[in-house]
Amino acid sequence: MHFVMMHAPLTAIEAETAARSRAAAIAVELSAAAVTFGQGERAVAALQATELRIPDGEFVALVGPSGCGKSTILKLAAGLVRPSAGVVVVGGREVAAKALRIGMAFQNPTMLPWLTIEQNVMLPLKIVEPYRSQFRRQRKASFRDKAHALLAQVGLTGFATRYPWQLSGGMLQRANLCRALIHEPRLLLLDEPFGALDQFTREELWSILQDLWLVHRPTVLLVTHDLREAGFLANRICVMSARPGRIIDDSAVAFARPRTIAMTFEPDFVALNQRLRDLITDARRAAPAPSEA
Amino acid sequence: MPRPEIRQKLASAGLIVLFFVGWEVFCVVSGMSDLILPRPSQVFVTLVQRLPVLWPHIVQTLVTTMIGFILGVALGILLGALIGVSKTAYDTVYPLLIGFSSIPKVAVVPIFVLWFGSGTVPAVLTALAICFFPIVVNIATGLATTEPELEDVLKALGASKFDILWNVGLPRTMPFFFASLKVAITYAFVGTVLAETVASNRGIGNVMMSASSNFNVPLLFAGLFILAALGVALYVAFSLIEARVTGWATRRNDLAAAA
Incomplete structure (x- = not known):
């Protein structure tokens, strides 16, 4: 009986359940993933043991002081950097590029x-x-x-x-x-994509990116310095400590979509912005030696 | 008033005419012996009169140059691609290449003659040896300067090294490559004439050598004119190909207006 059931065509309910479980699947998972560049005495720790799980279809923003390893997390997810310790699983497999279609964009458009x-x-x-x-x-x-x-x-x-x-x-x-x-990537990795643009163009592109995300629904990992950008776009914001980075705060952003630029001036949004700002300011102050060179 | 580019071309042409007129006038006024510096009109007359005799030599020099050039380009692309793609190969091969390229090629001709006898082969080899180096350097540079971000984007897509080379590396190299071709064809020409002068019984280099020993100075200069004309013709040919293939690298306003 059980055997027969498994081969029967999926009912509508079963199909929906399958879709929901896929939606709940983890797109990116970092387990105690740490990255050290160089070897021996010249080794530089870029990322402390980091835990991060991003469910399929989520829009996550990574913010933090400069040089804290945000881009390193992105490169881990892209499979461009191997973790020195720990495990990175993307799309259910350890080797990134083959498991999941990935799209990437940097600040430099490199056309x-x-x-x-x-x-x-x-x-x-x-x-x-x-x-x-x-x-x-x-x-x-x-x-x-x-x-x-x-x-x-x-x-x-x-x-x-x-x-x-x-x-x-x-x-x-x-x-x-x-x-x-x-x-049609399932995972979209964005490293400061709007960093070099003026404020108005940037806000216009936020809305465009939000629309694209609402249509295509890829999992997004966005690295940014702009806290308004993070609050406007993301479902979830991870704040990182100074180098060697780790995630010190991980909070959901619940504002209804589609979000508007006007929303970013409302009290709730400003409060979120202020809280993120304080976290990063503390993280910068806590840094052992502010050597940003 | 003509447009700026036309004015520019008129100025260039005018300077060339002025050069020959000045030369002619200088010879006439100073009463210079034509054993030392013949008048350009004399040289042109010699050139036209002797053209049927000179023609096989022109073809010889041209063919030798082209063979040496094509072989040099093939070798240059191969070595340049190897060096440009791999950092290890770059570090390993470069010192040897520098050493080889710094040898004056005149010094190599006698060795080629010793190995292959006098004639076409040493001339081809000299042309090859002298022209492949700029191609190696330019191909390698073009390949090594791919933007790291773009490489990351493509690697994240699962692109192989060959994918990146084919879609990004090689097209990016084209402007460097064609710039080096213009240099290389001129070099190859120098190499051929050099070898013909030292050890050959055909080619413009040989004609000039025998003209020199016969004190046939107008013929000597006629050879020089032929070399200049051939060199310019080859340079122009490759400039035209370059403009065709790599127009994107010279972003001009007329292109923008046309699009």
């Missing part, structure tokens, strides 16, 4: 100057399966449609065939977001 914006955006499709093996065949036109649809979502309609140097910094950063999302 390739010899490609048009749409070609730049489509770059991940040339690399990630299953798109990669379809790229040279009939699917190329549909890939272009996909790129155009994403570019439209970030307000770059009509710029697809321009070259990167014809676009402003804010426009390049929009294209950078598109490149990070084109292959």
